[in-house]
Amino acid sequence: MAMENLKQFLFALSAAGAVGFVAIIFVLRWVLHFKEGLDWDGGLAEFNWHPVLVVTGFIFLQGTAIIVYRLPWTWQCSKLMMKFIHAGLNLTAFIFAIIAMVAVFDFHNSAKIPNMYSLHSWLGLMAVILYGLQLVLGVGLYLIPVTPVSWRAACMPIHVYSGLFLFTSIIAVALMGITEKLIFGLTNPKYKDSPPEAIFVNVLGLLLVVFGALILWIATRASWKRPSDQIAHSLHTNRGGEDNSKAGPAMSELEDGASCETDGDVRKRNSK
Ligand code: HEM
Numbered sequence: 001m002a003m004e005n006l007k008q009f010l011f012a013l014s015a016a017g018a019v020g021f022v023a024i025i026f027v028l029r030w031v032l033h034f035k036e037g038l039d040w041d042g043g044l045a046e047f048n049w050h051p052v053l054v055v056t057g058f059i060f061l062q063g064t065a066i067i068v069y070r071l072p073w074t075w076q077c078s079k080l081m082m083k084f085i086h087a088g089l090n091l092t093a094f095i096f097a098i099i100a101m102v103a104v105f106d107f108h109n110s111a112k113i114p115n116m117y118s119l120h121s122w123l124g125l126m127a128v129i130l131y132g133l134q135l136v137l138g139v140g141l142y143l144i145p146v147t148p149v150s151w152r153a154a155c156m157p158i159h160v161y162s163g164l165f166l167f168t169s170i171i172a173v174a175l176m177g178i179t180e181k182l183i184f185g186l187t188n189p190k191y192k193d194s195p196p197e198a199i200f201v202n203v204l205g206l207l208l209v210v211f212g213a214l215i216l217w218i219a220t221r222a223s224w225k226r227p228s229d230q231i232a233h234s235l236h237t238n239r240g241g242e243d244n245s246k247a248g249p250a251m252s253e254l255e256d257g258a259s260c261e262t263d264g265d266v267r268k269r270n271s272k
């Protein structure tokens with residue numbers, strides 16, 4: 001399972017893992033040390049589940065789900081198994097996001113704060129709904145075995161584009177939420193006086209941007225794709241083989257049934 005520029009890949013992957021991990025530590029320290037902690041009591045401690053669950057689930061787990069096909073040590077495993085892992089991680093991220101929404105709506109209702117008045121809440125709810133749609137369409141197209149391969153192939157560029165667009169938008173929504181919370185939450189001293197909490201949470205925002213940038217970099221390198229997809233791509237561009245006109249990146253859908261392959265098999269496919 002040779003990968004081009006393996007060192008760069010490992011560097012980008014460990015940087016993403018480290019930055020994501022530190023972001024989770026930061027959001028936990030924010031709510032546990034600077035804020036009211038975590039509880040389910042209709043108060044501010046319940047609100048705090050909102051940032052914690054979106055950072056750990058909606059951002060970190062989703063980022064992991066997006067790059068899971070790129071891990072070279074999984075290339076000898078069946079595509080079907082990798083699809084279950086990709087779908088499972090995305091489903092877990094979605095469940096985290098739903099609980100995060102329940103926490104903030106429940107807090108608003110018990111504190112008699114109006115719902116859905118901010119741009120953050122509009123874009124945030126839209127992102128959650130579209131993410132749910134992406135999940136359902138993903139299962140329908142790529143997990144249910146009856147979907148024709150030509151449909152899978154035709155929809156793959158849209159799936160990848162909307163997945164990356166959602167991931168990026170969700171990070172933008174989180175940055176808006178962070179800024180709102182700092183403006184609402186810091187009264188004495190205020191946000192503009194740069195108290196330690198403000199600096200600390202600004203750094204959390206930076207970490208989320210860097211995490212997003214690294215995941216997008218990994219997910220957009222053509223040479224780091226699973227080998228089967230590179231073959232499909234080169235057949236497609238060379239016009240070699242039959243009926244490649246619609247194959248594109250989803251040609252590997254055909255190999256669903258294959259179980260774990262040896263390194264040799266992958267290399268043989270690669271050299272074809
Ligand atoms: C409120 C979504 C991240 C802070 C809301 C609401 C939604 C939402 C739908 C409206 C709740 C209501 O009207 O009752 C999201 C999504 C996020 C996200 C999808 C994923 C990235 C964050 C983060 C923070 C945050 C990281 C940082 C603390 C807030 C605050 C409110 C809020 C302060 C209440 C004020 C308002 O409605 O704008 N969020 N949020 N959000 N969120 Fe987020």
Ligand code: HEM
Nearest residue numbers: 066069083087090131134135138139142143160163164226
């Ligand atoms: C690929 C996002 C759900 C099947 C991708 C990629 C992204 C993405 C960004 C490109 C990854 C790459 O180029 O390496 C998402 C998001 C989802 C979701 C955000 C949930 C909201 C699903 C589900 C399935 C699925 C439920 C069903 C199995 C696939 C397949 C690929 C893919 C087969 C192609 C992998 C490859 O190129 O080898 N997805 N996805 N996705 N996704 Fe999803």
